[in-house]
Amino acid sequence: MAQELKVELEGVSKDAIGGVIEQEELEPAGAPPARVGFWVFIAGEVIILLSLIASAIYFRLTYPHWHETSTFTNVIISTINTFILLTGSLTAVLAHHFAFADAWKKARRFLLLTMLCGLAFVGMKAYEYSLEIHHGFYPNTDPFWMFYYTITGIHGLHVFAGACILFGVWLYVRKTKSKYAVENAALYWHFVDLVWLYIFPMFYLT
Amino acid sequence: MSAAETSWVKQYLFSTDHKVIGKQYLLTGLFMALIGGILAVAFRTNLASPGVLSDSAYLRLVTYHGSIMFFWVAMPVLLGGFGNLLIPLMIGARDMAFPTLNMLSYWTFVVSAIVLILSFFVPGGGFSGGWTIYPPLSAMPDAFLGEHLGTILFLLAVALEFASMLMGGVNFIATIITMRTKGLSFFRLPLMIWMQLIASVLFLLSVTPLIAGAFMLMMDIFAGTHFFTVTAEHTGNPILFQHLFWFFGHPEVYVILFPALGIIAEIFPANTRRPFYSYKTLVWTAIIAGVLSFLVWAHHQFVAGINPYSAIWFSVFTVAISVPFSISLVVMGLSLVNGSIRFTAPMVWAVGAYAMFIIGGLTGLPLGAFTADVYFHDTYFVVAHFHYTVFTIAVLSAIAGLYYWFPKWFGRQLNETFGKWHAILTLIFYNGFAFPGFFLGLAGHPRRYASLGFFEYLHEYQWVHVMMTVSTYLLFATQLVFAVYFIYAIFKGKKVEDPNPWKATTLEWLAPSPPPHLNWGNTHPIVEHDPYEYAVNGELKAKGIDFLPQGKLYVLKKSDAEKQEQEG
Numbered sequence: 029m030a031q032e033l034k035v036e037l038e039g040v041s042k043d044a045i046g047g048v049i050e051q052e053e054l055e056p057a058g059a060p061p062a063r064v065g066f067w068v069f070i071a072g073e074v075i076i077l078l079s080l081i082a083s084a085i086y087f088r089l090t091y092p093h094w095h096e097t098s099t100f101t102n103v104i105i106s107t108i109n110t111f112i113l114l115t116g117s118l119t120a121v122l123a124h125h126f127a128f129a130d131a132w133k134k135a136r137r138f139l140l141l142t143m144l145c146g147l148a149f150v151g152m153k154a155y156e157y158s159l160e161i162h163h164g165f166y167p168n169t170d171p172f173w174m175f176y177y178t179i180t181g182i183h184g185l186h187v188f189a190g191a192c193i194l195f196g197v198w199l200y201v202r203k204t205k206s207k208y209a210v211e212n213a214a215l216y217w218h219f220v221d222l223v224w225l226y227i228f229p230m231f232y233l234t
Numbered sequence: 235m236s237a238a239e240t241s242w243v244k245q246y247l248f249s250t251d252h253k254v255i256g257k258q259y260l261l262t263g264l265f266m267a268l269i270g271g272i273l274a275v276a277f278r279t280n281l282a283s284p285g286v287l288s289d290s291a292y293l294r295l296v297t298y299h300g301s302i303m304f305f306w307v308a309m310p311v312l313l314g315g316f317g318n319l320l321i322p323l324m325i326g327a328r329d330m331a332f333p334t335l336n337m338l339s340y341w342t343f344v345v346s347a348i349v350l351i352l353s354f355f356v357p358g359g360g361f362s363g364g365w366t367i368y369p370p371l372s373a374m375p376d377a378f379l380g381e382h383l384g385t386i387l388f389l390l391a392v393a394l395e396f397a398s399m400l401m402g403g404v405n406f407i408a409t410i411i412t413m414r415t416k417g418l419s420f421f422r423l424p425l426m427i428w429m430q431l432i433a434s435v436l437f438l439l440s441v442t443p444l445i446a447g448a449f450m451l452m453m454d455i456f457a458g459t460h461f462f463t464v465t466a467e468h469t470g471n472p473i474l475f476q477h478l479f480w481f482f483g484h485p486e487v488y489v490i491l492f493p494a495l496g497i498i499a500e501i502f503p504a505n506t507r508r509p510f511y512s513y514k515t516l517v518w519t520a521i522i523a524g525v526l527s528f529l530v531w532a533h534h535q536f537v538a539g540i541n542p543y544s545a546i547w548f549s550v551f552t553v554a555i556s557v558p559f560s561i562s563l564v565v566m567g568l569s570l571v572n573g574s575i576r577f578t579a580p581m582v583w584a585v586g587a588y589a590m591f592i593i594g595g596l597t598g599l600p601l602g603a604f605t606a607d608v609y610f611h612d613t614y615f616v617v618a619h620f621h622y623t624v625f626t627i628a629v630l631s632a633i634a635g636l637y638y639w640f641p642k643w644f645g646r647q648l649n650e651t652f653g654k655w656h657a658i659l660t661l662i663f664y665n666g667f668a669f670p671g672f673f674l675g676l677a678g679h680p681r682r683y684a685s686l687g688f689f690e691y692l693h694e695y696q697w698v699h700v701m702m703t704v705s706t707y708l709l710f711a712t713q714l715v716f717a718v719y720f721i722y723a724i725f726k727g728k729k730v731e732d733p734n735p736w737k738a739t740t741l742e743w744l745a746p747s748p749p750p751h752l753n754w755g756n757t758h759p760i761v762e763h764d765p766y767e768y769a770v771n772g773e774l775k776a777k778g779i780d781f782l783p784q785g786k787l788y789v790l791k792k793s794d795a796e797k798q799e800q801e802g
Contacts, residue, residue: 035787072404168457
């Protein structure tokens with residue numbers, strides 16, 4: 029075989045060299061690492077939230093007053109919040125759609141809208157907490173409120189983190205135009221949305 | 235990027251190069267191992283001559299010894315160190331999938347180690363409730379131990395360590411799935427890579443429930459909730475924490491076990507000059523054992539007040555998990571049959587580790603069967619059993635791997651004779667400190683007591699403790715000599731000429747020793763064969779070939795743009 033190119037790698041044995049190859053022949057056919065890595069991360073997050081929910085169900089089986097305590101939660105605010113999150117999911121999907129259609133101006137606008145939904149949710153949730161604390165329901169009041177504050181609190185933190193991620197991506201894609209950054213931000217948003225769809229019936233509609 | 239262009243800080247401290255990060259993990263792990271070893275020496279001294287330490291200091295040292303050896307030695311060395319150093323080289327990639335995340339993972343780990351060491355010295359002292367952090371000891375630190383700050387910092391350190399290892403785990407999984415070079419299908423991956431992949435998945439799936447448990451624990455400490463604490467008005471459930479902990483804790487053992495098996499599975503074929511006995515069997519048994527490991531956790535809780543009917547099922551699954559492990563150990567043993575074995579230093583270590591795994595595995599069976607465990611639980615039998623598994627993993631297998639890959643990683647040699655003596659002495663002293671534990675356990679010696687004072691029926695066994703302690707001293711001294719020699723050899727060892735000193739087949743041996751930044755220069759490895767094509771008694775032997783490297787390096791043609799740039 030004609031050795032038309034020099035091996036710029038010191039300290040390799042000659043037997044190890046097999047020939048010459050075009051750069052194009054090496055392109056890995058698999059999924060992009062950013063996508064795989066993020067799905068793996070989401071898998072971990074799902075299990076954290078799932079374990080908390082499972083623990084709540086485990087406690088609920090032996091706690092007789094779960095149902096009557098749950099009637100003190102604010103169904104109106106939480107329903108509005110549910111709609112805010114679902115609206116955010118719609119805008120996240122649109123951001124993803126426009127990013128992959130290379131309409132970056134629209135994509136970034138929808139990213140920002142999704143972020144605003146996240147902030148609105150967190151604001152409403154904070155207001156709801158203040159009402160509950162005002163009525164004398166604390167995390168250590170009983171098992172229901174204990175799980176209520178822990179799980180919705182962690183979920184709220186996730187929504188806030190999601191808003192931060194969306195803002196970060198909004199800045200990041202301005203120059204890089206990274207489709208996968210938008211995809212992952214949208215994915216994260218759907219994840220927090222999905223978790224809420226478990227939390228909502230569990231604490232408000234039970 | 236050449237060395238001249240990058241600053242020292244970027245090249246050695248905040249590097250994103252997988253090899254530098256791997257070495258950082260390795261050396262940090264070594265440092266923490268010294269701390270863990272010193273703690274062991276200290277509390278073993280107290281067991282040999284009671285009164286050297288106060289009872290609470292004894293418990294504190296035992297707690298830190300266990301946590302350090304698990305989270306700050308075994309995991310960073312076997313996953314952070316070996317994983318980072320080997321995965322890109324063995325799959326023919328230039329770096330990990332997320333190099334910056336990788337660097338972040340290491341530095342989070344460093345912070346966690348610093349917080350852990352700090353937690354030991356704060357007022358009130360470090361946490362002393364055992365590495366299992368069971369509530370109420372951990373959830374009500376004021377009420378029981380008076381170590382409020384120490385407990386919180388301890389929990390923070392563990393949380394940071396988990397965060398670091400999760401970042402690493404996500405990186406490992408994404409890298410192995412997406413960055414394999416051309417021709418490297420899943421069933422051509424070297425066994426070490428399979429084991430790293432399975433370990434990373436197990437860690438991700440098992441540590442996450444414990445993170446949820448840690449949230450609840452933190453709420454108990456800071457917000458006064460009663461998830462795990464029990465008071466007159468509120469009934470929490472401390473057993474729930476045990477469930478969440480052991481749902482993590484048992485797979486966690488396999489998280490470090492699998493990379494250790496991977497090391498042995500790499501060393502055996504290269505030193506027997508025969509293909510691995512059954513590659514696919516080892517992969518599938520590891521996967522099956524990994525799945526089963528999520529169904530056995532409550533065998534750690536047989537005496538904790540769980541439902542006896544569920545104990546039956548956990549016993550059944552625990553005994554069932556010994557089937558895939560028995561098969562994988564048998565397959566490893568069969569890989570030695572008909573080989574032409576070279577007793578190099580790594581091979582001596584690997585054979586030693588293999589033998590010790592058998593003791594560790596077999597003594598697990600009486601602990602997994604709940605009728606027997608009611609007697610053995612919380613005795614020295616358990617201590618001896620898990621040292622036969624975990625010490626074998628974190629010390630014997632890891633050092634076997636160090637001897638094997640040292641020439642590749644550092645471009646220098648470790649002395650063969652030194653390595654063999656190191657192995658033999660380590661095995662003798664190790665058995666000297668661990669094996670008598672089985673008999674102490676059979677005699678009914680409970681663990682976690684600072685002295686035999688309470689137990690008159692055990693006073694006649696004090697001499698056994700003295701013997702175990704002397705063995706511990708000698709074992710620690712042996713490792714100390716090795717640690718000094720190891721550091722010396724990194725800088726002053728004899729340089730290796732041959733990039734493939736063991737005549738091994740996998741891709742990392744194609745690269746120069748040590749591999750440059752981005753590993754392959756202007757070439758790229760392409761895989762053409764299965765990972766262990768050695769010659770003994772096969773077709774290759776008939777052709778007169780000793781071994782067939784898994785792939786070859788191909789020189790990359792420059793694109794037109796690059797050519798122009800060079801000419802211009």
